[in-house]
Each structure stands twice: as structure tokens, then as C-alpha cells.
Amino acid sequence: MLTTLRISGLAVVDAVEVRFGPGLNVLTGETGAGKSILVNALHLVLGGRMTADVLREGADEAVVEALFELPAAHPVFGRLDAAGLPIRPEPGAVSCELLVRRVAARGGRGRAFVNGALCTVSMLETALRGVVDISGQHEHVSLLDPSVHLELLDAFAGLDAISENGAEPTLLRYRAAHAALAALVREREALAADEGERARRADYLAFQLRELESADPRPGELESLEDERRVLASAEKLREAARAAEALAYGEEGSASERVGQAARALAEASLLDRRLEAPLGLLRSAAVELEEAGRELGRYAEAVGGDPERLASVEDRHELLRALARKHGGTLEGAIARRDQMRGELARLQGGGERLAVVQAEIEQRGREAARLAAALSRARAEAAQAFAEAVRRELAGLAMGRCRLEVALLPPEAGVEVGGKLLGPAGAERAEILIAPNPGEPPRGLGRIASGGELSRLLLAVKRTISRRDPVATYVFDEVDAGIGGAVAEAMGRVLSDVSKGRQVICITHLPQVAAFADRHHRVEKRVAGGRTHTGVELLGDDAGRRQEVARMMAGVTVTASALEHAAALMAAARQPAAPPVAAERGRRAVPARAAARRVARAG
Template identity: 45%
Template sequence: MLSVLRIKNFAIIDEVDVVLGPGLNVVTGETGAGKSILVSALHLVLGARARQDLVRSGAESAEVEALFVPGADIARQRLEALGLPADEEILVRRVVQPQGRSRALINGRLATASQLARLSAGLVDICSQHEHHTLVDPATHLAHLDRFGGLLAQRHCVEAAFRRASEAATALSDARRRLAERGERMELLRFQLAEIERVHPQPGEQERLEAELQRLAHLDRLWQAVTGAEQRLYSADDAVVGILDQVGHDLADAGRYDVALTELSQRVELLRTELEELARDLQHHGERLQAEPGRLDEVEERLHALRALGRRFGGSADAAVERAAALRDELAALEALEIELDERVAALAEAVDEARTHARALSAARHDRAEALGRGISAQLAGLGMGGARVEVEVSPVEGDDDDPLQVDGARLTASGIDRAEFLIAPNPGEPPRPLRRVASGGELSRALLALKCVLQGVDPGGLYVFDEVDTGVGGAVAEVIGQKLRHISRRHQVLCITHLPQIAAYADRHLRVDKEVENGRTRSRIVALSDAERREELARMLGGIEVSDASRRAAEALLDSAGSRVAP
């Protein structure tokens, strides 16, 4: 249930809180007062596209808030489906800037317009004059039939089966394409693999050679450092090892008179031995440096090849190694493509067979329920002054394409099955039924829409129905019947009805009036909840025009008595 609709700086509304109650909420007011602005605001807060002209002139932004109290279970399910924390209430807020940009929040958390639209499904059903266009659009008729027939679960099975079949068809098409391109592709892959294998790069090789190149580029300096160190340690006349040898000998000789010097001479000997080994290692390293006179050219040549390969295959030799592995895998897959193709054909056949079973069952159920839906709408129209009208729901196969692999019994398989549906109407006895979109007038469309909602109310989820002047083109006794049907619907759903007919307004549980006034040179609309007395005056105005007479007041009282309605507390 929609509890409160708060509107601020929206069109010609500066600020208003619209408090709705259960049952039938009716909104009336003079033409041009801004009644339909309520519906526009509701559309916006439920995800409609924001426009800069929605912002009241001179305001920094327009804001619309809607507080829904749908029941703890429904609210929790809706919020959790959107990944939002569970709560017993749903507060939706939409803010529009003068430039047309907007932001949306659900229970204080930022949300997208698509999330608002998903949230509103089942919470609000707006039935406006604009929906007449959807009523005459055959694309919507199949969904109405499925809802009426309780076929949504079967439809979901068909959707899932269609998705699997579609994916299988795409995979088969891709395999066939790759098979057709295989020869040329394999030639390219083998050429690229041969390029890499000629160089035969090893993992990490380029990095190791880059380091070695740095060493070889400074070979003279390295050799000088090594030989100089070796000479100072061992080969030179004043080498450290020779000096330590003499020091050790002197300390050992003196040790005959002082034991401590003997221990020190031993330490000197250990140091001399270690430095002698270090000198030998330096000598061997110097010999190795001298033994690689052509190594620099080898490394430079190898690096040139590796770098060129890297530029060709991803930036480095290691990338070329990885590319070679990928090329081998793809070649193996292409070589086994015939096997994959057979598997794809079998998978598609299995998926289409499953989809065919579900689609046939759904189609049979639709044909069975179509007659009942047509009878139900016809019966409702009879009470709306169209007793001679007959509605039929025509179910026919979706035209297929011989080249389309997703076909069932010659019909094209879609996510909604193999059927299309269209409402046909014979407005008068003896006439053949023809498409509703071609023969129905505006008033007939209004009544057909209401009749459809009456038939579907038992299968629609509990929520808010919004009727925006669906009474177009009717009046008198028919208007009173419309009021009765709206009241009947309101016993199962919360209803918000915008009307210009007093016969309908008389059935309200709660009556709101939209007034337009000029204050300080600015036009604004305000919305007020009417008391019993104010309500009688409003109905009298609607009956009698500008001047409210005693006769129109008595007529208003009679309408209220006939409707047996009272304002909700």
C-alpha cells in the first residue's frame, strides 16, 4: 500500500503531502488544476526518465518521495532481491536537478532507475490514458493471458528452456564458423608458432641475458678489479698474504716465551689461509673473464632475437612463450573441431527438444484459457454499457523462418513460447470480431481497460492500482457502474482514481481535491483531503458547474446515498 506521496517543487506544485488510505482514493479538481501531475510524480519515483521541465521554475531541484507499506514479507522480498537491507517499509526518493540529472534512493541508499522499476513491479499498476496504447499493442496481450491463466510458472520454464536452446544455437553457429575458417586460421597459427619455435625462447631467459649483458659490457673494468685485488692479496711483492705469513712466523717464534702470542699466531694463520683461498678464487674468476672473448657478441645477438620476438608477441620473450602455449592449445582445439561440432549439434537438438515440450504444453494451456479470458472481459463490458460487445482472445503461432534452428511445429520459438495473442472485439451483435486496436473508440478502450483490470484483479499481486481518467468518453449510468467496479477492485487492491465524473467520485473511501491558485504572482497546485461537507460541495460543483445550487447539492447527496460511501477516517 502507498501510504504517503510527498511532492516538492514539481511542475506547479511547490510542496504537498498526499496521504492515501486503503480502499478507493479519488482525486478530483477542475480541468488544468494539476490532477495528472500526481501520476507524473508517481511515474518519476518509480523509475521514469527524469526531465528538466519537471523542476518548478526557480527551484534548485524537484523531489518526490513515496512511502510504501506493503507488508513485512513482501517488503523484505523486494528489498533483498535488490541487494538492500530488509525492512517493513519502503521509502523511495527521487531528486531531479534543473539540468535533468537525477538521483534515486531506496530506504536512504542510492539506487538506479532500473532498480526503481523492478521494485515497483507488483507494488503499483498505473492504468492511464497512455495505457490505452498498450492495450491496443498485441505485444502486451500474451502477458495478460498468461497472468489470467495462471501460466507464469510454465512461461518461466519456457524462458529457461529457450535461453538454453539459444545458447546452444549460438555455440553451434560459432563452431560452424570456426570450422569454415579453420584452414586459414590453422595456417596462421602454425606460421606464428614456427616463428616462436625458431627462436625457442626459455622462461626467464631474456631477463638473465639482460643481466649478463651488463656484466660483459664492463668486462675490462671487471678484469682490472679482479686481477688488482688478487695481486694485492697474493702475487705482489708486498701482498697481504706474504705479510701475514711473516707476521705469523714472528708471533709463533715469540710464542716460545708467551703462550698468548702462540694463540694469536694461529689466528693469523687462519686469516692468511682464508685470504689465500680468496686470492685463488679471484684468479680463477679472472681466467673465466679472459676465457669468454666472443660471449658479448653472442649475448647481444640472442637478445636482439628475443626482443624482436617480444615486440611481435606481447612485449617480451616470456609473453612469446605464453603465446606459443596458447597457439598449441588453439591448434589442438581446431584439429578436434569435428568432434566438437558433433557435440554441439547433439546439444542443440537436446535443448530444442526440451524447449519444444514446454512450449507445446504452454501453447495448449493458452488456447484453453483464451476463451475464458474473452468471456470474462465480455461479461465485464456488458456491465459497462457494452452489452452487445464480444471479446475474443486469438492465439496464433509466431511466424517462423526456415533458416531458424529454434522452431517448434513451424512456429518460431521465443522467450515467451511459440504463440502470439491479440484481443479481438465485435462491438455490436452480428459483426465479426476484429483487432481491438482498429475498431475501438477512446471510450470503448477506457471501458475495455477497466474490464481487463476487473478480470485480472484476482491474479494480480496485491498493490496499488492507479486509474488516470480511464472514464474518458463515458458518463451517466455507465459512470456509476465504473464507480461500482472500482470500489469492487478496491476491496482487494488499494486504488487511486483521478476522475472528472461525480458518479465515480461518490464511491470513494477517501476524496482528495486538487486546487490551483495564484499567490504572489506564482501559480501553484495544492491537494486537500475533503471532509463530508466539503465532499458534498465538490460533487455538487462537478454536477452543476461553476455555480453550486441547492439542486446540485441535493443531487450530490443522492449520489452519496446511492453509493453508500463515507470518507475514511
């Protein structure tokens, strides 16, 4: 779980440290107080883009640090090890701390660290995948995208999870088989293209290849030529420097070597009288030998270094040729060399098109059978999981006052793919999924974008998260105002669901709803203050019931917190500690709990 988040020099945050705990962690505050800055900081920790634009005015750098406590067996440590960051738990340890640090400097490039080791942002993003799941109010848009629905169904079915015997998931094996099949189909199409076009392409590649092969560039040659050109162009200056250094060190009267020798001779007789002088005497003699060797080496260098105009011209011509090839083929010499190898392979395929076409066709048939077999296995698993997934989400929606909502998962043919045996196989299988809902009885199920309101999407998002959480290894869920567009009894139901989810994993929730805040195990208040003409955002842990009650009352009543509002806040918090009402009663609202009625009274009074 996430234990500490520390931010400095970011946006309106001067310096803030937030300590989170297990269970439901709630952050509240006025609109614009800076709550979302905390979520943005977490995005940066997980590998999000960080530029100097995020720096607070006057700050030299922005720093975001996050401390995680993870199980010793968490896959993040294996991914870090594979990325060259051997951060391993101690033998026999149950858990291990992981400190992630992102820094953006004004006028400089950003840096990323994991447990003090420097790493790239891409390494950070890959390694921390699955550590934190962030859901925001704008994630409703992703639910409106049917392409996401198949991923949700696969996660529920566990099709992307490694089996108990360590076998690779069927979904991953299918994706690899489909990628290989698609590549072969593209090659077949290229081979089957017009013969004249192939001939023109082969002529073009042959011309390009002759240019590269005649130059015969070697890896690292450009840097080597630059070094040699620099030496040849500065030969006279280098020779003079070597001669001058040789003279001062060894060659002329009064040189360093001569003076050190004199010092050694002066100490030689004295060291017979006091043995403490033997050590410095030894150092002087060693220095004399080193100076003599340095002088000889400088002399040999001065003799060898020379300005060869013909060689310099040859080096410059070769250097310019390689730079031209690098510009033409990818920007680097290594890119040009890689392009040469690619062109050789493509030219060989074009020249042997007829023979290769037969081989490719045979491979397509073989790969197609394998892909079709795996796709059939996925289709069976998805068909079985679709009904169970829909039923599980419906049960969750019932607890969110949507018990009359009908929900289905439709399995439809993919929109694009490779045809095998008369069936279209897409990158994810032989079907795509779409979640259909009918919020009200008597209506046919339709796509989310055509029927769901903002509040319904908020509840559906939470219901889906709750459903897949049973198979989701992520230890920390972050919800950024996913309760937007709802209120009243539904808000209380959502707070209870968030509380239930937090019993199995850490939940961090930013909310404006007092009904949700009442369920907090750990409550933080985010405030924006103006001091010295500058805006500062601070985060305060409300460590006792009195502080929490005051904040919940403020959320209910507004700026003026009355005794009545405090009383109603206390009732709301007390109700949050009670067992949940049956879903039907919650949906129909036949018997509102006292806290719910109190919330309505405060709303009317405000």
C-alpha cells in the first residue's frame, strides 16, 4: 500500500507530506483547494509526464516522493530486477519498502529514482504497473468506449492471469499467435503485389543497398573518425604541448625530475640519522622514477604525433560520407547499419518472391489453425464469464440504489482482423464485448453512451471496479471524485461500497460528499491559504472524531457550521458504523436512516 506521499515545489504546493493508512483514506476540501494535485502527483510517481511547467513560482525544482510498503512476493520487484534495478526484499522478509522519487528542475531535464537508484521514466512506468489503480471522474469516458469492455470481461474471467502451474495465460498466447499470423498475412500481401511494383521496389532497395555496402560503415566508426580528425587537425599544438611538458618534467636543467632527485639526495644521509625520514625519501624516489617515465613517454608522443594533410583529408571525407548516410537512414550511423540489414532481408524476399510466397502460405495455414484454436478457447471462457460478470455487477449496482437496472454483456464479431476458416480473428480474439444497460424497467438494454447519465456512470464504474477487485492484484485504489453527479441515499450507498472495498485493499478517495466522508478510516482535509501574498495548499489529518465531525458538517452546511449541522454530521458518522440496509430498502427509500434524513434537513436549511 501507499504509506507516504511527499510533495514540494509543485503548482500551489510549497511542501506537503500526507501519511496514508490501510482501509478507506478520504481527502476533502473546498473546490480548488488542491485535492487533485495529490492525484496528479501520484500520476507522476507512476511514470506520468513531468515538465518544468509544474514548478511552483519561485521554486528551483519540484519533487514528488511516494513510499510504498509491498509484499515481498509482489511482481514489481521482479520487473525492477529485469530493468537493471536489483531492489530485492531481504531473505525471509514478508514485505519491503519501495521509495519512488520524481524531480523536475527549472531549465533542466527531469529525473526519476527508485530506492535511490537512477532510472528512466519508461522503466518506472513499466515496473510500477499494477501497484496503484487511479480512477477519476473523467474515466467515465473510458466506460463509454466499448473497446474497454472486453478488457474488463477478460480481467473478471482471469484470462490474462498466470495459472497456478505457471502456464502463460491463454490471452497472451493468443495475442502472440495473432501478431505472428498478421505479420505473415501482410508479407503474403506484399509478395502477391504487382510484379512490376516488386521489381521497382527491388531496384530501389538495390541502389540504396549498394550505397551502404560500398561505404561499409562500422558501429562506432563515426566517433572514432571524429577523435582522429581532432588529433590530426591539432597535431602541431599537441606536439608543442608534449615537448613543453617533457622539458618541464624531465628534459631541461632545473626540471621537476632534477629537483626531486636533489631533494632525495638531500634526505638520503639524513634518513640514516632518523628513520622517520625513510618514508618521504621513498616517495621522492618513486616520484623521480615516475617523472622520468612520464618524460620519456611525452618524448615518444611528440615524435609520433604529426600532421598528415593527406590523412586528414581522407578522414574528413570519410567522416562527411558517414554523416550523410546517417542523416539519410535514421539520423545515426547505427540506424543506417540497421537499415542496411533490413534492406538486405527485404530485397532477398522480393527477389525470391515466388518461392517465399508458397512458404508463407504454408506458415499462414499453420499459424491460423493455432490462432483459431486459442480464439475458440477464449470465446468459450468469455461466453461463460459474460453472464457471471453481468450478474456480479448487477448485485453491486443493487447496493448503489440501481437494483432495477438490467445489465448485459453482448459478445459481437470484431470490427477488423484476419479471416481464418470463414471467421474473423481480431487482435483480442473472435469477438468484442459491449456492456448494455437498461436503468429503468421496461426499457431494452442499450449502449452506455446512449442511455447512462453521469451519476449512473459513476455508480457503474464503482460497481465494475468492485466486481473485478476480487481478481485484481492491485493493492491501492485511488478514486478521484467518481461520486460526481450523485447525492442523497445513493451517496451513502456509494460510501458504504467504498468502505467495503477498503476492507480488502487500501482505498484513497477524493470526495465532496459528506455521506462518503463519513465512512473514512483516515480523513484528511485539504486547505488553501494565502500568506505573505502567496497561495499555499496544506493537508491536515483529522485525527479525532471532533475534527472529522466539524469537516463533515462543513461539507453538509457550507461556510457557517451550526450546532444543528454538527449534530447531523455526528448522526451521519454513527450511521456509517452501522451494518448496511438491504439493497431493496436502500433503492426504494422506504425507511431512510436517521443520518440520511438529517442530511436532507441540513440541505433544506442551507
